[in-house]
Amino acid sequence: MDLVNNYGSSDEEDNVQTSNVNTVSSVVKINAAPETGFDDHSSGNLYTAPTATELIVNVPYDDMNRPTLGPENPFTDRRLATQNVINGHVETQAISEMDFRTQHRTFETYGYARDPSLSTATNLAGQTGQGLMGTGYVGNLAVAAELGGASILDRVNRDLRPNKDAKQKREKKGKLEEVDGPNAYKGPWAGYEDDNVGVPTGLDQEQIEEVQAMQAPPKAAFSVKNVAQETNTESTIFHGASERDYLGRTYMAVPQDIDTNLFGEPGSQECFVPKKLLHTWEGHEKGVSSIKFFPKSAHLLLSGGMDNQIKIWDVYHDKSLLRSYHGHTKAVRDIAFNNDGTKFLSASYDRNVKLWDTETGQCIRTFSTGRLPYCVTFNPDQDKNNIFLAGYSDKKIVQFDTNTGEITQEYDQHLGAVNTITFVDDNRRFITTSDDKTMRAWEYDIPVVIKYIAEPDMYAIPAVTLSPNKKWLACQSLDNQILIYGARDKFRLNRKKRFAGHLIAGYACKPGFSPDGRFISSGDSNGNVWFWDWKTCKILKKLKAHNKVVTCTEWNPHESSKLATCSWDGLIKYWD
Known part of the structure; x- marks a missing residue:
């Protein structure tokens, strides 16, 4: 801005005479930008301390976004994150494709190659300069020194090449008159010396046995073995009038002369709580530990008792005892059918697990490890x-x-006796x-355990049942409640489902x-069914069913309200 000390009006412009006198004026310069402290910025570079928090100059945008000058720090976390891998330390090296292929062929042929990661120029003799090693070699350094560090593309003296084949001498043709x-x-069939033509070769008997032992698949070394001994003391008694009917069918045939469709899908009809007693099966001299309906049709009922016997009963028609199975010398603890019901397993306190033909x-067959079997179950997969x-x-x-009767696997992670085994998740896993x-x-x-469930307030679980939709596990806990766990991937406790009110007092x-x-x-322990x-x-209901502990409750899959119960009083009752 210019400030002039001569002032005048527009009316006086006409009266002003032109003269040669110069007009004196004073000019004041005003700079709005502060002093930067740098007089010369001609270099175009900006120098600031790395720890500076403010700038005293107006920095252009291009200068502010320039990369940091100086060498790259090899010890930064970002770089080390890409270099430190599981197998070691990785550093990037640049090498041309032609040079890589040349060194690769050199290494395959001569056993050595040039190392591009070395920066030294030391030759094999330890001298520095234009030595034969160049930037260093890896592999067989003796051959590299012998060949002068030549690559596959260099000409090498034939006599210096490693592993050169010595020319074999030909055998004499022999005399024509001698046979x-x-x-x-x-003649022309003469071979070469040391080719062992006509000399028998091969492995001796000891070497053959060693090779066979090495090639044989290793057998699983399990700490337990099947030590069961065949006693041939098993027997069976048929209690029916005849084993076959007029069509030649045994009791295994599914009856079709009843109103219930035994081939239907279980759970297709609405169920109700039982109210009255239909029938009582009497036959066991002591308590009944377990009952199982025949798979799919449920027209038969299998029971295992503490009188060492296993019995099978008719559910429809006259509800009579059909067959007894004798063979165990102590109480039967658990029983299990296979998928089609033609066979079943029984686990007893005599330390044996027996496989029976149902018909x-x-x-x-008998299986034993010398220990007490507490539970048995078949793999539900048809092929297994x-x-x-x-x-x-x-x-x-x-x-x-x-x-085969052999042990194929052993699972050893628990710290106490195993009470239950339940297959879940499409039979790929079990709990x-x-x-x-x-x-x-x-x-x-x-x-290997894939899920471990243990809480400080957990009690032992002696009995588990899988829900019909295969999604939940009903676990009878010894703190007088039934807990519900998920049967899928999580196996979590469903805290919204808790069934309590009954007393089991340490019973399964x-x-x-x-x-x-x-x-x-x-x-429960008082003979009630809840x-x-x-x-x-x-x-919903508390039903007085037995005089002693009720050990098992089994629902009929094809009836709307039929329930079978067994107890330590030796009775099996059928409710509707």
């Missing part, structure tokens, strides 16, 4: 139905093959419970589900 002997005529009563798992008192789950107050999930045929009372999943039932609503968890 046998050292000078026999060989003929013949004992097919010859495999069954047994939980033992020595904290192990042992996997048997019924075809086990134990006296160590834990639940463990396993992948089938893999002896197996719960039961109605076929449609609406109700859950369980016995019914709860699945959705609301409310008690």
Whole structure:
């Protein structure tokens, strides 16, 4: 801005005379930008301290976004994150494709190659300069020194090449007139020296046995073995009028002269809570520990008792005792059918697990590890139905093959006796419970726990039942309540579902589900049967069923309100 000290008006412009006198004026310069402290910025670079928090100059945008000058720091976290890998330390090296292929062929031919990561120029003799090593070599350095560090593309003296084939000498053709002997005529068929033509070669017997032992697949070294001994003391008694009817059918045939469709889908009809007693099966001299309906049709009922016997009963028609199976010398603890019901397993306190033919009563095979079997179950997969798992008192789950009688797998992680084994998740996994107050999930045929469930307030779980929709596990806990766990990937406790009110007082009372999943039932230590609503968890009914502990409740899959119960009083009752 210019400030002039001569002022005038527009009216006086006409009266002003032109003169040669110069007008004197004073000019004041005003700079709005502060002093920067740098007089010369001609270099175009800006120098600031790395720790500076403010700038005293107006920095252009291009200068502010320039990369940091100086060498790259090799120890920054970002760089080390890409260099430090599981297998070691990785550094990027640049090498041309042609040079890489040349060195690769050199290494395959001569056994050495130039190392591009070395920056030294030391030759094989330890001298520095234009030595034969160039930037260093890797591999067979002796051959590299012998060949002068030549690559596959360089010309090398033939005599210096490694592994050169020595020319073999030809054998003499022999004399034409001789047929046998050292000078026999060989002619053009004469071989070379030391080619062992006609000399028998091969491995001796010891070497053959060593090779066969190395090639043989290793056998699984399990700590337990099947030590069962065949006693041939098993027997069976048929209690019916005749083993076959007029059409030649045994009791295994599904009856079709009743109103119930025994081939229907379980749970297809609405279920109700039973109210009255239909029938009582009497035959066991002592308590009944377990009952199982015949698979799919449920027209037969299998029971295992503390009188060492196993019995099968008719559910329809006259509801009579059909066959008894004798063979165990102590109480039977658990029983299990295979998929089609033609065979079943029985676990007893005599330390044996026996496989029976349901129709003929013949004992097919006996399995034992010398320990007490507490539970048995078949693999539900149709192609693996010859495999069954047994939980033992020595904290192990042992996997048997019924075809061979051999042990195929062993699961050893529990710290107490194994009480239950339940297959879940499309039979790919199974859940086990134990006296160590834990639940463990396993992948089938893999002896590693995939889920470990243990809480400080957990009690032992002696009985488990899978829901009809295969989504939930009803676990009878010894703190007088039934807990619900998910049967899928999470295996979590469903805290919204808790069924309580009954007393089991240390007994293994197996719960039961109605076929449609609406109700859950369980016995107690006083001989009562309790019914709860699945959705609301409310008690629906308390039924006085037996005089002693009710150990098992089994719902008929094809009837709307039929329930079978067994007790320590030796009775099996059928309710509707």
